[in-house]
Amino acid sequence: MDKLQFTVPVRIKADPTAHVSEIYDVDDALTFLQNWETGRLGPVYQTAMSSCFAAKVNEVTAEQARNDFLNFAQVAGILAKDDAPSTVPEGENGLKPVPK
Secondary structure, three states: OOOOEEEEEEEEOOOOOOOOEEEEEHHHHHHHHHOOOHHHOOHHHHHHHHHHHHHHOOOOOHHHHHHHHHHHHHHHOOEOOOOOOOOEEOOOOOEEOOOO
8 A cells, every 4th residue: 555545434424415435545635725715714724734745755644644634624614424423543454543
């Protein structure tokens, strides 16, 4: 697995008429963030952007960048409704399911 690939893709829906898109890795997340509306660049956006750039230079893990991007998607209201809100690294496969 590529070190910048997310263990589980983040599913987003940028607007109500759009199809669900999957963000598979740090590069996908950066591309999405760089194309985000400039009028909507708040602190959660900045955290996600910084985290993705940090992952590119091995300062944080891809999963930390994923979690920050996931948080951005939740706050921005673009997280696809069928996506789990979060995962926590732990266990045999590296993930602990979120309780429902």
